Amino acid sequence: MKNNQKHLTLSERIIIEQSLNEGKSLKSIANQLHKDPTTISKEVRKHRTIKLRKDTSRIIKCDNSKECNIKHLCSKANCNDLCKNCSKYINCRMICKDYKPKTCGKLNKAPYVCNNCKSLGSCTYERWIYVAKYSDDCYHELLSSSREGINQMPEDIQKLDTLISPLIKKGQSLSHIYANHKTDICCSRRTLYKYIDRQLFSAKNIDLPRKVKYKPRKSGTNSRNISRNYRIGRTYDDFNKFLENSPEISVVEMDTVEGQKGGKVLLTLLFRKSTFMLAFLMDNKTQQCVNNVFSMLVQRLGVKVFKRLFPVILTDNGSEFQDPKSIEYGQNKDKLTNVFYCDSNCSWQKGMIEKNHEYIRFIVPKGRSFDMYNKNDITLMINNINSTARDSLNGSTPFQLSQMLLDNSLHKKLSLQEIAPDNVVLKPTLLK
Structure with missing residues (x-):
């Protein structure tokens, strides 16, 4: 059965070279590779190459020797003999610009190469051979060069x-x-x-x-002696064990985004399954401000909806998050969620929200203060970010997935609206 694959591989070309050296016919090579004989014929004729002789003084006949009337190629001014008859300069290849090597008539028929020729020792013609590596290199070079340039009108x-x-x-x-x-x-x-x-x-x-290239992050040099009691039972290993027991549970990643030191900050929450992100403006980067945001969410959404949306929260070890019980328990001491912490200096453990912060920096560049913005500005920014199609979501937007995976009352009660695709703006001009 013939193989309809158009391109020969290096392994197949090696088989062609070995078979030609053994004197096999092109038809038998084609049957061995399950190819059409014309494919092998075209391959050999297209990629055959001249084999240089070790003895460069070896005489190779000129194709124009019978009609050649050239004189005076030598330094003798009084010589009127034809150069082709000169015993001293009979090797025309070395001195004549019109030299054209005579080709062997056997090269005009299969197998078109000299790989298994019995007359190589006494041959006065140029030797044409098939070499698998040279053929494969030519193929890849053509494959690359054919794709260069602009293929558009x-x-x-x-x-x-x-x-x-x-x-x-x-x-x-x-x-x-x-x-x-x-x-x-x-x-x-x-x-x-x-x-x-x-x-x-x-x-x-x-x-x-x-x-734009990212600047390398500066590594901290100062370490502080901080109590880590808040991490007991809430480490990243505890988080993974919790997920093993409840693999279908929804995970929310939490972080903060700073503007200028001492100014307003954003508290960000990202739903892993949909990459849908929320952002809330806080006056300071403190535990009290974080607690106020969660109190607001419980009040607006209701206890049942909040529990359903935020069953597990994964965050870092920032000082603003080091009061987990205030987040986990409501005013009635009813447990609302479970808070876990990443390992130190392992931001990749909540990499989705870290990556999503990139969209915030498109609109509010790093170093710019959040003090000039209000709640409506942040909502507008988040609406544009959540309406941006993502490769990771197969071309869908986080907003579209959130409508299928999250409680729709979230959008209504937090004034979240989808932006038309062509109206999405991810530049600082959005908030001007």
């Missing part, structure tokens, strides 16, 4: 630019744009990045937030 590039550049300048990611305009875009996202990198669009690399 100028009018198609202009059409893509008109669609994509205005959305990028709003702060939208290519993932978000591609998810909502996939039918209008005639190439892959990887190709779009290449077009932007080659400056074919009015949007530039600087308009893509993730093209």
